Each structure stands twice: as structure tokens, then as C-alpha cells.
Amino acid sequence: MKIxxxxxxxxEGTNNVVKNKLMSFASILTxxxxxxxxxxxxxIAINITSNIEAMKRDLELTIFLNVNATSYQREEVVGxxxxxxxxxxxxxxxxxxxxxMYDNIKKSLNDDSLLEGFGVENAAxxxxxxxxxxxxxxxxxxxxxxxxxxxKNNGIxxxxxxxxxxxxxxKIFNYIVMAILVILMVISVLLISNTIRLTVFARRHQIEIxxxxxxxxxxxxxxxxxxxxxxxxxxxxLSFILTSQAYKWLQDVINAILLNxxxxxxxxxEFGPVAFRIFIIYSxxxxxxxxxxxxxxxxxxxxx
Amino acid sequence: xxRFVDTTKVYSNGVVGLRNLxxxxxxxxxxxxxxxxxxxxxxxxxxxxxxxxxxxxxxYVNGYSVHDMVHSEIPYLRRSxxxxxxxxxxxxxxxxxxxxxxxxxxxxxxxREIRRQVPLALGLVGLSKKARAYPNQLSGGxxxxxxxxxxxxxxxxxxxxxxxxxxxDPKTSLEIMNLLEEINQRGTTVVVxxxxxxxxxxxxxxxxxxxxxEIKSDVQKGSYSDEN
Ligand SMILES: Nc1ncnc2c1ncn2[C@@H]1O[C@H](COP(=O)(O)OP(=O)(O)OP(=O)(O)O)[C@@H](O)[C@H]1O
Ligand SMILES: [Mg+2]
Numbered sequence: 001m002k003i004x005x006x007x008x009x010x011x012e013g014t015n016n017v018v019k020n021k022l023m024s025f026a027s028i029l030t031x032x033x034x035x036x037x038x039x040x041x042x043x044i045a046i047n048i049t050s051n052i053e054a055m056k057r058d059l060e061l062t063i064f065l066n067v068n069a070t071s072y073q074r075e076e077v078v079g080x081x082x083x084x085x086x087x088x089x090x091x092x093x094x095x096x097x098x099x100x101m102y103d104n105i106k107k108s109l110n111d112d113s114l115l116e117g118f119g120v121e122n123a124a125x126x127x128x129x130x131x132x133x134x135x136x137x138x139x140x141x142x143x144x145x146x147x148x149x150x151x152k153n154n155g156i157x158x159x160x161x162x163x164x165x166x167x168x169x170x171k172i173f174n175y176i177v178m179a180i181l182v183i184l185m186v187i188s189v190l191l192i193s194n195t196i197r198l199t200v201f202a203r204r205h206q207i208e209i210x211x212x213x214x215x216x217x218x219x220x221x222x223x224x225x226x227x228x229x230x231x232x233x234x235x236x237x238l239s240f241i242l243t244s245q246a247y248k249w250l251q252d253v254i255n256a257i258l259l260n261x262x263x264x265x266x267x268x269x270e271f272g273p274v275a276f277r278i279f280i281i282y283s284x285x286x287x288x289x290x291x292x293x294x295x296x297x298x299x300x301x302x303x304x
Numbered sequence: 305x306x307r308f309v310d311t312t313k314v315y316s317n318g319v320v321g322l323r324n325l326x327x328x329x330x331x332x333x334x335x336x337x338x339x340x341x342x343x344x345x346x347x348x349x350x351x352x353x354x355x356x357x358x359x360x361x362x363x364y365v366n367g368y369s370v371h372d373m374v375h376s377e378i379p380y381l382r383r384s385x386x387x388x389x390x391x392x393x394x395x396x397x398x399x400x401x402x403x404x405x406x407x408x409x410x411x412x413x414x415x416r417e418i419r420r421q422v423p424l425a426l427g428l429v430g431l432s433k434k435a436r437a438y439p440n441q442l443s444g445g446x447x448x449x450x451x452x453x454x455x456x457x458x459x460x461x462x463x464x465x466x467x468x469x470x471x472x473d474p475k476t477s478l479e480i481m482n483l484l485e486e487i488n489q490r491g492t493t494v495v496v497x498x499x500x501x502x503x504x505x506x507x508x509x510x511x512x513x514x515x516x517x518e519i520k521s522d523v524q525k526g527s528y529s530d531e532n
Contacts, residue, residue, distance in 0.1 A: 214383035215410040
């Protein structure tokens with residue numbers, strides 16, 4: 001196809017959008033609604049994933065030494081942790097000495113009589129490790145449990161299993177999101193193709209004339225496809241604006257609630273960092289929906 | 305140029321449009337196709353431009369085997385034809401000039417060719433002054449001239465017209481027919497289906513008379529009276 005023809009077809013398509021204001025408006029609204037729904041689901045999924053990741057990063061691996069661990073056994077454990085830190089597996093760690101543990105217990109009990117017969121010598125030293133990659137915990141726990149000084153009875157703890165279960169659920173959630181996306185897409189394509197079919201019908205005389213004069217199918221089809229693409233893109237931009245506003249509002253509300261519930265580690269992500277990704281997804285969806293929708297609606301009218 | 309070989313058209317409802325038609329139209333001819341309503345005139349023209357396909361037999365037009373054509377070939381057949389209808393079929397939202405230019409844009413003519421050819425075509429049909437008018441600002445006769453200009457602008461080998469004067473008064477009808485004759489004299493083959501008795505009788509062209517889908521008579525320098 002020649003450049004001037006392409007220009008002409010793009011111009012025709014653009015004119016069609018402007019001329020058929022009502023139809024265009026209806027189609028754009030369809031795209032806006034579909035993408036808005038899609039975006040909200042997408043944002044929920046992104047938020048859950050990122051919060052789980054954050055929770056994982058905050059997890060600490062706790063190690064209790066035996067009450068009667070020797071200082072040599074203690075040095076062995078510290079040496080091992082230091083070595084893992086140097087290797088970039090442990091990001092940071094802290095320890096709680098017997099005395100600190102004893103004080104903490106004392107503080108939390110309020111009543112010294114309960115501590116009768118329990119002295120500093122009965123307390124155990126503990127270590128708290130943050131891992132660079134939460135998934136390295138299994139290997140680490142296996143290695144740590146071979147040390148003499150480490151308490152083998154519930155002495156090593158890590159909350160990862162619970163989070164893994166959560167992630168399993170998230171995976172299923174993601175499949176559901178995927179299915180909803182596909183359904184949404186099909187519905188939008190149908191709605192758009194229906195709307196564009198009306199504009200095709202309104203211009204059936206023009207199509208007929210074009211065919212009598214010897215227009216190629218592509219020449220007849222392209223203005224409508226341009227129209228669909230444009231409608232899809234305009235819908236994507238409007239829906240993006242709508243989504244960002246709605247999300248910012250939602251963010252304030254939900255973060256306030258989380259703060260009230262003292263769940264401040266959980267929070268809704270900022271829109272800014274995901275904005276570009278969302279915009280690209282919207283544009284692609286909008287353009288694909290519009291393009292496919294109009295492609296189908298003209299096809300029928302070409303077979304004469 | 306145009307050749308029908310034992311061509312039969314039966315519509316999907318069982319009605320026979322044409323029955324075992326064999327006929328030839330040579331390059332440069334001017335042919336009237338006449339006959340009672342329902343005799344198959346429009347069917348004949350529709351088969352030429354592949355708006356309908358024959359049920360049996362063969363149709364050859366400008367070197368194309370129209371009876372045996374793939375979809376992608378149809379536009380090229382149509383580009384070798386100019387088509388004129390009773391109802392004028394202009395685009396209402398384009399000016400006379402743009403309606404004609406549109407036909408050239410469709411076949412991907414250059415802007416220069418368009419600027420040269422469109423005024424020539426409008427001049428030929430005598431409507432240079434109305435180039436900027438929209439169809440609803442033109443009389444029926446003027447609109448049909450625009451259609452003629454559009455049909456001619458790509459220099460088709462064959463022009464087919466289905467009752468081109470059906471909606472026009474006698475004087476305007478005569479003007480349109482004279483224009484068709486002029487176009488024919490420039491070398492274009494012209495086939496006109498019509499009910500215009502007076503004009504057919506005076507123009508003394510080849511007349512093919514159809515009756516119930518069959519050729520009743522085919523006369524050089526014929527007239528309506530040859531029908532009986
Ligand atoms: N699309 C169609 N489907 C079914 N039958 C049709 C169709 N088109 C035409 N016919 C029938 O075929 C026959 C020939 O029709 P055609 O239109 O060729 O006649 P015509 O000579 O052009 O008539 P008129 O002078 O009224 O225009 C008629 O009986 C008509 O009813
Ligand atoms: Mg007819």
C-alpha cells in the first residue's frame with residue numbers, strides 16, 4: 001500500500017470517529033468501563049503480590065541456643081552466620097543475650113514471684129537473621145540444625161510456610177484474574193464490534209460504491225480498523241485517568257484503615273511506580289480490542 | 305470484450321434471471337438492452353460486474369473469466385468497468401469534485417493524476433461549474449452526470465448503465481444518452497439497459513431484446529418496434 005493511500009485511510013478513519021459522535025462515544029465508554037474493571041483487578045493482584053513480598057522480606061529467622069551452650073559452640077554459630085552474611089545470603093542479624101532475654105521476660109511478667117527458680121542461667125541466647133532471599137531459608141535451617149549449640153526443639157523458626165500457603169492461594173487468584181481478563185476482552189470485542197457494525201451499516205452505501213469502483217478489501221477495511229484503534233486508544237487514555245484518580249482515593253481510604261488496625265506493615269502501593277505499566281497494558285488492550293472488534297464487523301460486508 | 309456462453313442464472317429462490325444466454329459485445333460497441341420488467345436486463349449487467357455469479361455457463365469480460373473468479377480479482381475487474389445506476393449513488397458528504405476524485409483515490413492514483421483527470425471528467429459531462437456543490441444541491445440530471453464522470457475518470461474499457469435515465473425527465477434523459485454516445489465515440493464500450501422507447505428508436509444502435517431471461521432479438525441499428 002502506498003504512503004498517500006495510508007494517509008488517506010487514516011484520515012478517513014479519524015473523520016469517522018469525529019463524525020459518528022454518538023457511536024464513538026458509546027464505544028469509548030465500553031472500552032473505559034472494561035479497562036477500568038480490568039485495572040482494578042490488576043491493581044489488587046499487584047498489591048497482594050507486593051505485600052506478600054514485603055512480608056517475606058521482613059521475616060526473621062530465629063535461632064535459640066541451648067541453655068547450656070558453651071562459648072565455643074556459640075562462637076561456631078556466630079562464625080557460621082558471619083560467613084553467610086559475607087556470602088550475601090544473610091542481609092543483617094542481631095542477637096539477644098541471656099541477660100536481655102531475662103530482662104524482657106521480667107518486664108513482660110510484672111510479677112517477680114513468677115520468676116522464682118528461673119535465673120539468668122536458665123535463659124537462652126537467641127539470634128535473629130534477615131535473609132536476602134527468603135527462599136534460601138530451607139537450606140540455612142538444615143545447616144544450622146547440625147550445630148551442637150543450637151536448640152533442636154523448636155529452636156529454629158521461620159514464618160515462611162504460612163506465606164507459602166498464602167502464595168499458593170495467590171496463584172489461584174492470578175488464574176482467576178487471567179480468566180476474568182479473557183472474558184472481559186471477549187465481551188469488549190463483542191460490544192465494540194457491535195457498535196462499529198452499526199457505523200459500517202450506516203455507511204453500507206459508501207462501501208457499496210467503493211466496491212463498484214474497484215476498491216480493494218484492505219482499502220475498505222482500514223478506515224474502520226483505524227476507527228477501532230483510535231476508539232480503543234482514546235478509551236485507554238480516559239480509563240487510565242479514571243483509574244489513577246479512583247486508585248489515589250482508594251489508597252487514602254485503605255491506608256487509613258490499615259493504620260487504624262495497626263497493620264502498618266501492610267499498605268497500598270503508590271500509583272506512580274506502576275503507572276507506566278498500567279498505561280501500557282491499557283493501551284495494548286484498548287488497541288487490540290478496538291482493532292479486532294472493527295476487523296470482525298467489516299468482514300461480513302466485504303463478501304459481495 | 306464481453307462474452308456470455310450458454311449462461312444461466314437461477315436465483316436462490318428458484319427464479320430464473322437468465323436462461324442459456326449466448327451473446328458477444330465487441331470493443332467499441334454501443335448496445336441497448338431492452339425488455340419487459342423482469343426480463344433479465346439487470347441480471348445481465350450484474351453478471352458482467354460480478355455482483356451475481358452465473359449458475360451455469362461462462363462470462364468473459366475484459367479478459368477476466370468472471371464465472372470463475374477468486375475474491376481478490378473482483379476489484380480489478382471492476383476497475384476495468386464504469387458502472388452507472390438509476391439511483392445515483394453519490395456520497396452525500398462529499399462534493400461533486402470529491403466524489404469523482406474518490407474513485408481515483410481508491411485505485412491509488414497520484415495527487416497529480418487526480419488534479420489533472422477530475423476536471424477533465426467534470427468538463428466532459430459539462431459540470432465544471434458545479435464541482436464544489438454537494439449532491440443534494442444538484443438536480444437529478446446533474447447528479448447522474450457526476451456519476452458518469454466518476455464512472456469515466458479511471459478510463460474504463462467498458463461502461464455499463466442500468467436504467468441511467470430512469471429517474472429523469474425526457475429532455476434530461478436525452479442529454480444523458482447523448483453523453484453516453486459521446487463517451488462511446490471516444491472508444492469506450494457502452495452497454496445500457498433501458499425502457500426509453502423514444503431514445504432507443506432514434507439512436508439506431510444495436511438493440512438486444514430480452515424476454516423471460518432469453519434473447520428474443522438482437523438487431524444492429526435496431527429499435528423498440530423490433531421487439532415484436
Ligand atoms: N436477488 C434476486 N433474488 C431473487 N430473484 C431475483 C433477484 N434479482 C432479480 N430476481 C428476479 O429475476 C428476474 C429478472 O430480474 P431483473 O432484475 O434482471 O429484471 P429487469 O429486466 O432488470 O427488470 P426491470 O426492468 O424491472 O428492472 C425477475 O423475475 C426478478 O424477480
Ligand atoms: Mg432492472
